[in-house]
Amino acid sequence: MATFGTLSDRLAETFKHLRTKGKLSASDVDGTVREIRRALLDADVSLDVVKQFTARVRERALGDEVNKALNPAQQVVQIVNEELVGILGGQQRRLQFAKNPPTVIMLAGLQGAGKTTLAGKLAKHLVKEGHTPLLVASDLQRPNAVNQLQVVGGQAGVPVYAPEPGNGVGDPVKVAKDGVAQAARAQHDVVIIDTAGRLGVDAELMKQASNIRKATNPDEVLFVIDAMIGQDAVATAKAFQEGVDFTGVVLSKLDGDARGGAALSVASVTGRPIIFASTGEGLDDFEPFHPDRMASRILDLGDILTLIEQAQQAFDEEEAMKVAEKLASEQFTLEDFLKQMQQLRGAGSIKKMLGMLPGAGGMKQQLENFDEREIVRTEAIIQSMTPAERKNTKLLNGSRRLRIAKGAGMTVTDVNQLVQRFEQAAKMMKTVARGGVPQIPGMGPIPGAGGYGGGKRQSAKNKKKSGGSRSGNPAKRAAENQAIAEGRPVAGTAEESKGAGFGLGGAPAPTPSADDLANFQKLLGGR
Amino acid sequence: MAERASWSLGSALRGIFGAKTIDDDTWDDLEAALITADFGPAVTEEIVEQIKAQVERYRTTDPRDVQRMLREVVEERLAKYDPTLRLTERPAVVLVVGVNGVGKTTTIGKFARFLRSYDRSVVVGAADTFRAAAVDQLATWAERAGVGIVRPEREGQDPASVAFQTVEQAKRDGTEIVVIDTAGRLHTKGGLMDELGKIRRVVEKQAPISEVLLVLDATTGQNGLAQAEAFIEHGGVTGLVLTKLDGSAKGGFVLAVQEKTGLPIKLIGQGEGIADLTGFTPHVFAQKLVG
Numbered sequence: 146m147a148t149f150g151t152l153s154d155r156l157a158e159t160f161k162h163l164r165t166k167g168k169l170s171a172s173d174v175d176g177t178v179r180e181i182r183r184a185l186l187d188a189d190v191s192l193d194v195v196k197q198f199t200a201r202v203r204e205r206a207l208g209d210e211v212n213k214a215l216n217p218a219q220q221v222v223q224i225v226n227e228e229l230v231g232i233l234g235g236q237q238r239r240l241q242f243a244k245n246p247p248t249v250i251m252l253a254g255l256q257g258a259g260k261t262t263l264a265g266k267l268a269k270h271l272v273k274e275g276h277t278p279l280l281v282a283s284d285l286q287r288p289n290a291v292n293q294l295q296v297v298g299g300q301a302g303v304p305v306y307a308p309e310p311g312n313g314v315g316d317p318v319k320v321a322k323d324g325v326a327q328a329a330r331a332q333h334d335v336v337i338i339d340t341a342g343r344l345g346v347d348a349e350l351m352k353q354a355s356n357i358r359k360a361t362n363p364d365e366v367l368f369v370i371d372a373m374i375g376q377d378a379v380a381t382a383k384a385f386q387e388g389v390d391f392t393g394v395v396l397s398k399l400d401g402d403a404r405g406g407a408a409l410s411v412a413s414v415t416g417r418p419i420i421f422a423s424t425g426e427g428l429d430d431f432e433p434f435h436p437d438r439m440a441s442r443i444l445d446l447g448d449i450l451t452l453i454e455q456a457q458q459a460f461d462e463e464e465a466m467k468v469a470e471k472l473a474s475e476q477f478t479l480e481d482f483l484k485q486m487q488q489l490r491g492a493g494s495i496k497k498m499l500g501m502l503p504g505a506g507g508m509k510q511q512l513e514n515f516d517e518r519e520i521v522r523t524e525a526i527i528q529s530m531t532p533a534e535r536k537n538t539k540l541l542n543g544s545r546r547l548r549i550a551k552g553a554g555m556t557v558t559d560v561n562q563l564v565q566r567f568e569q570a571a572k573m574m575k576t577v578a579r580g581g582v583p584q585i586p587g588m589g590p591i592p593g594a595g596g597y598g599g600g601k602r603q604s605a606k607n608k609k610k611s612g613g614s615r616s617g618n619p620a621k622r623a624a625e626n627q628a629i630a631e632g633r634p635v636a637g638t639a640e641e642s643k644g645a646g647f648g649l650g651g652a653p654a655p656t657p658s659a660d661d662l663a664n665f666q667k668l669l670g671g672r
Numbered sequence: 673m674a675e676r677a678s679w680s681l682g683s684a685l686r687g688i689f690g691a692k693t694i695d696d697d698t699w700d701d702l703e704a705a706l707i708t709a710d711f712g713p714a715v716t717e718e719i720v721e722q723i724k725a726q727v728e729r730y731r732t733t734d735p736r737d738v739q740r741m742l743r744e745v746v747e748e749r750l751a752k753y754d755p756t757l758r759l760t761e762r763p764a765v766v767l768v769v770g771v772n773g774v775g776k777t778t779t780i781g782k783f784a785r786f787l788r789s790y791d792r793s794v795v796v797g798a799a800d801t802f803r804a805a806a807v808d809q810l811a812t813w814a815e816r817a818g819v820g821i822v823r824p825e826r827e828g829q830d831p832a833s834v835a836f837q838t839v840e841q842a843k844r845d846g847t848e849i850v851v852i853d854t855a856g857r858l859h860t861k862g863g864l865m866d867e868l869g870k871i872r873r874v875v876e877k878q879a880p881i882s883e884v885l886l887v888l889d890a891t892t893g894q895n896g897l898a899q900a901e902a903f904i905e906h907g908g909v910t911g912l913v914l915t916k917l918d919g920s921a922k923g924g925f926v927l928a929v930q931e932k933t934g935l936p937i938k939l940i941g942q943g944e945g946i947a948d949l950t951g952f953t954p955h956v957f958a959q960k961l962v963g
Contacts (some may be wrong), residue, residue: 167865184714189893192704256916257773257942259888261804288781288812288946289805296804299815312812344919371773373892375710384920400963401858403895426802 160666177221178206185312188443190406192377194232194413202228207356211648228656229440232409238393239433243364246334247279249325251361253354253389254369255381259397261290263295263369266431271335272303277332282307283317286341286626294339298593301428304333340362345384345664354389366391367420369412372399378407379414386415393420396434399422404443408596409611413574460568477571483527495569525553526563682706685850685963689739694727698735702742708962709922712894715931736819739962747958749927753936755952759792760884763842767835769868769907770887771899772856775915777806779887779941780853780894781813782949785935786939787849794819795847797838799831799871801853810853816946820847830853831867832874839878850879851901859902868907873914885938887913891922900929911938918942 178199185195205224217506219314242248252260261284268278280298282305284290291311304325309315321338328336331474343350358366370378370389385391396408401420408419419434432567468544527535529552534540541549541564550557684705684957699720706716717932730737759766766783770776770960777800784794784960796814800806801824801924812941816820835852842850854871886909888896912935914923925936937952 183713186707187894189710189895192707220887255891255919257775259773287809288829289808292808293803293805344916346918346920371889371891373771373889373893373895373898373899375925377710377891377919377922378893380920381891398858400860401771401895402860402898403893407893655926 149330162624165417174203177206178203180667181221181225184444185406185409188404188406189410190377190379190443191376191410191414192199193379194410197413198228198232212382226440226444229443230436231410232413233436233439234412234434238418238420240420241364241392242335246287246397247328248365249337249338249361249363250335250365251321251338251340251358252367252368252369252395253385253391254342255339255344255374256287258342258369258371259423260284260342260369261293261297261339261368261428263395263397264294264337265301265303265428266423267337267421268298268303269301269428270431271337272301276335278303278335278337279324279328280305281309281321281336281338282309283321283324283338284341285309285311285315285320286313288312290341296640304331318356318360321357325361329386336361345388346383347379351384351388354385357394365393366415367393367395368411369395369397369423370407372405372407372422373401373403378410382411382415386417391415391417393418394441395421395423396421397423400430406441406443408439409443426648450610466514479527479530479538479567480532481523481569482567483535488522522553522555522559523563525556526550526560527552538567613648684738685742689735693733694735694738698738699724702738705925709924711898711924712897712928714959715924717926718842729949730861737841743958743962744849746927746962747954748952749931750937750957753934753938754953755938757860757883757938757951759849759882761880762825763839763847763879764882765839765842765852765879767852767854767872767875767881767884767885768908769909769911770801770853770856771889772891774887774889774934775941776800776856776858777809777813777853778944779819779885779913779915779939780851782941782946783939784814784819784851785817785946786949787851788818790858793846794851795822795838795845795850795853796820797822797835797850798824799834800853800855801827801829801831801834801837806855813946818918820845832871834899834932835871836878839875840871843878849937859899865902865906868903872908881908883938884909885911885913886935887915888915888923888929889927890914890926891921892917892925894921894925895927895930895933897929900933900935904933904935909925909935910932911936913937913941914943918948924961 176433181202182195182199184268186192187199190198196413202221204220204542245640252264252267254260259345264280268280271278280294282295284289289311291307291309295307297304306320306327309320310324317340321340324338325336338357340354341350343354345351354492366389368385368389370382374381374514394411394417396405396419398608399405410416414417419439421430421437422434422439424430424432425494527575529549532539534545534549541560546557546560550560551562685702688701688705691698691726700706702717702723703720704721707713719742722745723738725865726741727738768776768780768783780796784796787794791817794817796819798807798808798810798821800810805824811821820841822834822841823850824834825837831854838852839850841847852875854868855864857868859865860879872881872884884907885904888899892899900909900912912926912929914926914937917923917940929935930937938959940950940952940957942948942950
């Protein structure tokens with residue numbers, strides 16, 4: 146429930162009247178800590194964890210590092226972020242494989258957490274890494290869980306050991322044990338045991354899970370937990386830790402909009418690392434867990450890295466290069482504009498992408514008003530033009546515009562607006578392509594969102610360095626280096642050097658304002 | 673930890689109500705208990721303020737009064753909406769929607785049995801053509817409940833067409849109630865939410881939809897509200913079903929959901945057995961929650 150705006154916005158609000166003060170008093174800090182507490186509770190972080198956490202943050206916030214900072218609010222967010230990353234495990238952990246195969250991986254969790262689907266994803270992931278996994282159907286409880294695993298196994302191209310039909314028939318402990326033996330016989334190097342979903346309070350089923358664990362002696366016991374879970378995460382995680390003593394956690398359904406505070410609770414309460422995140426229904430929607438990204442997500446600071454990755458996936462490198470060239474040589478046409486838009490749409494919901502920008506939570510209202518269909522309408526208008534018209538907008542006289550409007554089912558005013566917008570956009574992009582800073586404030590330093598080739602390559606490079614800018618773009622490099630010299634945060638560099646969300650350096654960072662969003666929206670086809 | 677505790681807040685509140693007098697600790701503990709039950713910071717604050725005001729007004733110092741007040745406040749807030757299921761149309765079409773893994777298929781199995789026990793004829797439609805083996809899972813439940821099932825004719829058939837065929841068959845056979853299972857979808861997936869709209873439109877060509885039930889998992893946290901809002905927008909939800917109340921989660925977020933959206937809770941699920949589904953009574957719910 147992000148309706149209260151982002152933590153950073155709220156903190157900024159709290160600190161507004163303090164701007165003239167050089168020092169923070171204890172009561173100022175208390176006010177801030179209350180805001181943090183509320184933000185964390187809204188993100189479903191468990192109360193106990195929140196209490197410990199806020200106590201620690203309070204201590205640090207009263208210390209020197211905040212008082213010396215130019216912008217205490219930003220500094221506090223930075224502290225919170227660091228603490229979050231710390232709790233979430235800091236480092237990524239990989240699966241532990243057994244010295245003597247087969248490696249046994251057991252899955253456990255509540256009903257509907259996504260164990261069976263995860264079994265398929267994990268199997269596919271392991272196949273890609275050159276392993277030969279075997280799936281074992283030990284969920285004999287839920288109707289047709291065995292069938293589901295067989296289907297999932299089929300999709301992943303992995304054999305499934307399912308001697309029992311399920312639906313309450315058969316002994317899951319025996320199946321698991323036989324499964325491991327079968328794997329050893331058939332030379333599978335990894336065994337993934339899918340177990341039935343069970344509640345933490347169900348002593349009988351927890352005993353059964355523990356028996357499966359004893360019988361198979363797994364190398365990894367993965368606790369699968371739904372990212373949308375609330376305060377109950379702690380009770381459940383503790384119950385599973387006592388019951389089966391899992392070795393790692395998998396966070397599922399992270400593709401929703403839950404802030405996933407549960408991740409924090411589980412990691413903090415059990416001390417077990419989160420190893421994977423599951424982000425969709427496809428078997429490939431599975432990735433190693435990144436603590437820093439999760440921290441940004443919990444704080445609603447925006448998930449720039451994911452945004453960049455998504456943009457990279459959607460933007461075809463070659464295409465982007467071509468566009469960049471065209472832009473520089475002033476050959477950017479409506480046709481290219483259309484392609485760009487379609488690529489952007491391919492990256493997923495634009496609303497969602499905008500939502501990943503830092504501070505976007507505070508613009509929920511504007512985001513709500515952003516109509517994705519505008520893009521479809523814009524597409525329609527461009528598609529109603531002849532190729533010649535698309536290449537040269539100067540051709541468009543009154544009668545052509547009328548024809549286009551009719552063809553697209555729009556009015557001439559709409560067509561006029563689009564042409565005007567396009568010309569503005571082309572001009573702006575030309576500036577970018579030539580190394581200038583575009584005229585849209587707030588959009589400039591966000592690589593990927595503008596995503597026109599240059600930004601993308603730059604972001605990849607930024608990842609490798611911590612010192613000065615090595616942007617391939619000379620003007621930008623100069624600007625960034627100058628910014629570093631002046632101690633201003635630079636998007637990308639601040640991120641990498643501190644491992645924190647963007648714009649958390651000592652000074653206020655350019656977060657997009659409502660105006661910027663309106664501009665961006667205009668660019669994409671809003672009115 | 674693994675003993676079978678009831679989902680009631682009772683144990684968390686016992687310390688408060690067992691105390692001798694009402695002091696600052698009472699309020700801290702009450703707040704903690706409500707937040708732990710997923711009521712969310714905003715609703716928790718409201719409830720605590722409300723009870724504080726009442727305590728002030730009646731000048732009581734007995735923590736047991738707080739217990740009574742809490743029960744009344746929760747009940748009052750829950751009872752603002754009418755939990756009656758409207759199934760007077762013939763056939764009465766019920767669409768069951770929700771995010772992945774909340775227990776839609778299980779709920780339908782139990783719901784079908786629930787309706788059978790009132791001697792209504794029921795047919796279920798397996799419009800979850802996406803998840804592996806979902807149709808078989810529903811078929812097993814249909815068999816247990818003793819109701820008919822309409823299956824997709826082929827793999828990956830359009831869910832809207834399965835829904836259409838189910839209603840069509842119900843009309844042909846004079847079946848009273850049609851329950852349609854849909855695939856789990858995260859409320860953030862625009863395309864899948866549009867598909868839901870399509871199912872609705874297609875079914876409405878045959879018969880008006882009596883109820884669209886949104887299934888919510890009691891373990892869900894504050895995200896439940898976002899889910900409800902998205903499903904209302906695209907699915908025209910008319911009521912809520914709260915499942916998995918047999919665990920340790922209290923599902924306090926439904927209070928916020930109910931108030932923010934105006935949707936009543938209509939059914940609650942408390943286990944994997946076929947009879948573990950009951951209608952929602954605010955009084956009983958509040959009683960159980962507060963203890």
